[in-house]
Amino acid sequence: MPEPALPPPSPPRPVRLLSLYMVFFWVGLFSFGGGLVAWLHREVVQVRGWMTDEDFFSGYALSQVVPGVNSTNMSVYIGQRLWGALGALVALLGLLSGPFVVVIGAAVTYQWLSGISGFQAAMAGIAAAAMGLLLRLAISAAQTALRRWSSWLAMLATFIAVGVLQWPLLPVVAVIAPLSVWAAWPRKAADA
Numbered sequence: 001m002p003e004p005a006l007p008p009p010s011p012p013r014p015v016r017l018l019s020l021y022m023v024f025f026w027v028g029l030f031s032f033g034g035g036l037v038a039w040l041h042r043e044v045v046q047v048r049g050w051m052t053d054e055d056f057f058s059g060y061a062l063s064q065v066v067p068g069v070n071s072t073n074m075s076v077y078i079g080q081r082l083w084g085a086l087g088a089l090v091a092l093l094g095l096l097s098g099p100f101v102v103v104i105g106a107a108v109t110y111q112w113l114s115g116i117s118g119f120q121a122a123m124a125g126i127a128a129a130a131m132g133l134l135l136r137l138a139i140s141a142a143q144t145a146l147r148r149w150s151s152w153l154a155m156l157a158t159f160i161a162v163g164v165l166q167w168p169l170l171p172v173v174a175v176i177a178p179l180s181v182w183a184a185w186p187r188k189a190a191d192a
């Protein structure tokens with residue numbers, strides 16, 4: 001007796017807009033300093049199965065070549081693939097609304113704290129400490145980097161060109177950087 005045919009698989013349930021918003025909200029809220037696209041891949045492809053690797057990486061390649069920030073480009077792409085224009089809008093709003101609320105909250109908190117006596121003095125002390133740390137870092141970097149006459153010459157030429165003569169930084173660096181690299185390039189005794 002032949003076995004009964006199985007019914008065709010049901011199409012995948014559509015992604016709810018609230019779920020789409022919440023994924024992008026949490027990714028946007030808790031991602032600092034990069035790695036956002038990897039997190040999106042984990043959430044959208046591996047955890048929820050909303051897209052295939054092929055679809056995701058096609059969008060990633062596209063987000064690299066179109067103008068804009070990769071993470072916002074990816075959110076628009078993913079949202080559009082899942083829900084069309086409305087999904088693109090929801091994903092983008094989800095990505096940006098968390099950080100927006102945090103920044104507004106930080107501004108309100110700073111405004112409130114600035115009314116407390118001594119707060120401005122504490123902030124000035126923190127700024128002075130940060131400047132001291134930067135100065136110490138600069139001194140340490142200078143001690144290791146300026147062991148050769150070519151390094152001193154490049155630094156002095158850049159200081160004079162930009163600091164004294166007020167020439168634009170980019171052309172000055174475009175000229176001095178290759179000369180500095182050439183001067184610092186290790187050579188054999190026969191090449192020197």
